[in-house]
Amino acid sequence: MSSADVDLGAHDLPVDDLLNIHRTMLTIRLAEQRFMRGLSRGEFPGFYFPVQGMEAAAVGVIAALRPDDYYITTYRGIADILAKGSSLEAVFGELLGRVTGMSRGKGGTMHMADPDRGMMLTTGIVGSGTPIANGLGLSAQLLGNDRVTGVSFGDGATSIGALHEALNLASLWDLPVIFVCHNNLWGECTPLEGYTKTARLAERAAPFGIPGLTVDGTNVLEVYDAAAQAAERARRGDGPTFLEVVAPRILGHYFGDTGSYMDEAAVEQARVNDPVPKLGDWLVSQGHLGPDELDTLTGQIADEVEDALATALNSDMLPADELRTDVFAPGVDTPR
């Protein structure tokens, strides 16, 4: 099977926007592949949580937001982070613990923050970003600006109590928050049906009076539309939306996890639905992109990725005397 005969449906997004979305998705894909190749080859040490298969789920949502909107993501956040506008250098730098990383290497893989781009926080704790998103939403409400906050979390995070507290509060206060559930059907090695009887995770929002949408996360246009609708609702002051984006996991939980416990046929099906070629092929089929252009673009991005990685690898790690800075504001007498 091939994804060439895919039909993403009609869409009235300007072609430039479609191309930008595609470029971002392709960048995420190539950056990830390059980084994992480096890890397998032992070019550098590190650990990594792959996003392959969820590029559309991430980019589709964030494309529907404004640059000054806020976002919170998880350890599996590279797609969100690049979509939100962080540079490849800043991402690679952080993954590698270098001073050129967006947090100068102190946060690392699971803790990327790029406040200038609205990427406010990355959590390594399942579900914990959701109550924090409410606070960002509240800040917009109290400051009287119309920024929207998106927060992504995995399907497994729906088992976490904090999410439900967050949903209730967001509903009560009509907070401009989009709860983006990246449902890849797995929490580590446990499949969705192994940890809940909830058939459709977006149902969890219903008792709180929050609209719960479920979309095909391999179709970036469908994701975009749902997110645009949620963002509009939030910006209007009508409150939160729960957006479940289903994008089956293709790789293991972390780099190095072979996913041997996953059903092969399902993984194969997920590969067929791989959102990145799906969008690329569709753009070609629609005449928005020539087949050669796609190749050229791929080459171009691969070069950018290579350059950014080289920049990161060529930059230093913080010197030991930076160990004790940034615990408190500068000048505070920090315990030894």
Next chain:
Amino acid sequence: MSSADVDLGAHDLPVDDLLNIHRTMLTIRLAEQRFMRGLSRGEFPGFYFPVQGMEAAAVGVIAALRPDDYYITTYRGIADILAKGSSLEAVFGELLGRVTGMSRGKGGTMHMADPDRGMMLTTGIVGSGTPIANGLGLSAQLLGNDRVTGVSFGDGATSIGALHEALNLASLWDLPVIFVCHNNLWGECTPLEGYTKTARLAERAAPFGIPGLTVDGTNVLEVYDAAAQAAERARRGDGPTFLEVVAPRILGHYFGDTGSYMDEAAVEQARVNDPVPKLGDWLVSQGHLGPDELDTLTGQIADEVEDALATALNSDMLPADELRTDVFAPGVDTPR
């Protein structure tokens, strides 16, 4: 208005059971009134969370359980505890911190446990009993007995994350647990509509595939029927039920809280629906109890209450050398 013209509907419970239910409710009422009178008069120091108005909500559920079923309650637990079979002496003793208390006075008002009667734990932390109830349910499941576990919590506890984690797990594992939400329409000084947009709290159970029932908590027979149905389901191995028992609060949050922030008309209405006279009057109207018998019973129970309180007041508090016992099993070398 009077509650005399109340209609509790037909019911096929044996009259003796009905009379026992009534006796328990009346005992709770009189015990509470006596204890609060003692507090107001300065007979003894202490603090207390009244249950007036929720006697039917508590007794109706527990009457539908077996004596060897498990229960977990909250600081507002005296109705549950007496219904589950603890003696007035053990309850007063604990409220007063005496050695005759069920926990020898170490636990006190908010921490009554009477394991011999299946009253396993009282929590002072809103919502925290619910995950623990799952464990009791699990123990029955793994030990292959058919004990059911009930856990009561307030309406305010529905805002707590732990409850939602507990619901998901109970659903997943088909645990024999009844989640009894004592909805008195208030969490401390905040009314229900002040903290959630959920119209009917039992809806919270739906996404987990748990049946959610809502009953009039001032009608003990309606409560009983719903609880009996939930208990049967649990005992059959079909899993948990969420049982919302609506019993509007009549008094303040704690003894001493005048409830000045509560709407007077609503309180008045709650008084009219007071479940204790409602059941008494109904029993009289059905001919199950003569009007004189009701008076005699009231006098009898009042005497029992008085005696039990006297016993408690006449008993000692633990001597200071018991301060450091019971931290660990006897004999463990406890830090100073």
Next chain:
Amino acid sequence: MASIQPTETDREMTFGEAINDALDVALGNDPTVFLLGEDIADPPGGVVRLTHGLSTKYGTHRVRATPISEQAIAGAAIGAALGGLRPVAEIMLMDFMTLVMDQLVNHAAKHRYMSGGTSHLPLTVRTRIGHRRGAQHSSSYEAWFMHVPGIKVCAPTTAADAKGLLLSCIADDDPCLFLEPTPMVRSRRRSPVPEGDYRVPIGQAAVARDGSDVSIITYGQMTPAALEAAATLADEAISAEVVDLRSLVPLDHRTVLNSVAKTHRAVVTHAAARFAGPGAEISAMIHEELFGELERPVHRVAAAFTPVPFAQSLEQVHAPDASTIAETVREVMK
């Protein structure tokens, strides 16, 4: 942000009124300050009325009653701080802080560091300790937070310090935990509190009573007991200096060490358990820094290693009081 001494413009306030006043000043001066917590809006204006009147004055958008959702409260405070506000969250009691450890420890305290200093969280969490309502409503876990890099901890005793430290916490660019001892909150005693935006710097201890024979190091609810003990001891010709730490992080080592270097004897006392409690750090630090200068080992007078008992007979002997402190001081003076 130097410490301002009480002036003519002082007003007599209870500890609770001083907290209310601090919040009032902060809300009045800085539009980015807002409060959130359970039952904090009018009525009732807080279960012990510490926020009374504030929602009426500043609106329920700035003094926000929340559902009973401690994790949501803490998370909202963090997010709001990220969004440019200065949230002041109330967690009713220290025992309920157990519910926000992930938000506070994993997220709030670590954020500045994890972001390499590119982002920070100016937020304050107020909570009450020493409530005396049984094992789940009375605990003192401040030692936990001392051990968490990235969060400051204040534990005032006087009304003026309560106001001055709370205003400093709110203005601070780091997460601050502000402890309010129930005995102080319940006290009807009034003492002078400076008007306006009065600040007490975080991390400065106060010598609450001068002395030369022995140093009693304490904070929060135990300071009055330490002062009472010192007064008793004065009658026995023992001159006890009382150091009120006021902040636990940063801890004012200098004031502690200066005092003990002078007296050569120290007693540390608190209402938290002794084992692995705040006094462990203080005792270790004194011994390590003033090795060879002490006449006697540091003594710790602290709560028994038990949950807080309910029975009054046990509750009374669970934590130290003026007489157990005085007794220990006499021991140390031998």
Next chain:
Amino acid sequence: MASIQPTETDREMTFGEAINDALDVALGNDPTVFLLGEDIADPPGGVVRLTHGLSTKYGTHRVRATPISEQAIAGAAIGAALGGLRPVAEIMLMDFMTLVMDQLVNHAAKHRYMSGGTSHLPLTVRTRIGHRRGAQHSSSYEAWFMHVPGIKVCAPTTAADAKGLLLSCIADDDPCLFLEPTPMVRSRRRSPVPEGDYRVPIGQAAVARDGSDVSIITYGQMTPAALEAAATLADEAISAEVVDLRSLVPLDHRTVLNSVAKTHRAVVTHAAARFAGPGAEISAMIHEELFGELERPVHRVAAAFTPVPFAQSLEQVHAPDASTIAETVREVMK
């Protein structure tokens, strides 16, 4: 429950295999034992395969994979213990223990006391520490739990102790926290572990190396570093005794004090932060109990007061290692 010395029937195991073996023995011997935690069933049998094979052998009713719901896991363990079982719950990492503080501290630890001894909770919580995966996956908060009356804390270093202490925890009638350091769990080194129901008593330290000049007090992941330091120092004619605490609560004061009474010098080291860390209690205790008998103040070698940094350049200097320990010992020997 006396400590059984390794015998002929020992088997060579890694630390991880010893834990798996302990769980296997407990499940095999006692039908009331069961395990619960995220991803603990086959496949994969635990994210680091510590429970590998157990659900296949004993069934998924006794080796239960849970949703990602730490509060529900801890609560279920408490309830199951109340119902007569001996649950062994896994919380994947110490950092996630922040989510179960209410259940563990307010409920599990206090239950025996609050019930006046009429009820108790035989439950074990296993968790990993020292994972080295950035600020939210690497923390060492064992000091918090030392300060919580009612919960025992074990921190083994060797495979044999891991097995013996875990079996003791499971058989214990009180809540026990069992710490598994990632460096040990990852280690492929095998050492002899007794077969069967081997128990190491909770609350007994081990003298991991005899010495006469100085005592290095440590536990868990730092013990190997302490031993390495001692070996290095031996070449410099410094005879360092290494005390591996093994349990933090109860803490084996006697073994510590005996050692230091002999050497008159002590260095305490751990991977937790120094300030208000476990070493604070140990240092304070040694100074207080052996006042006047020390040649030098106790030195604490511990992690910097910072969240755990990600960059290797910082991570490497964040916590102590053999060389920083040795350096401090040299200082103390001056």
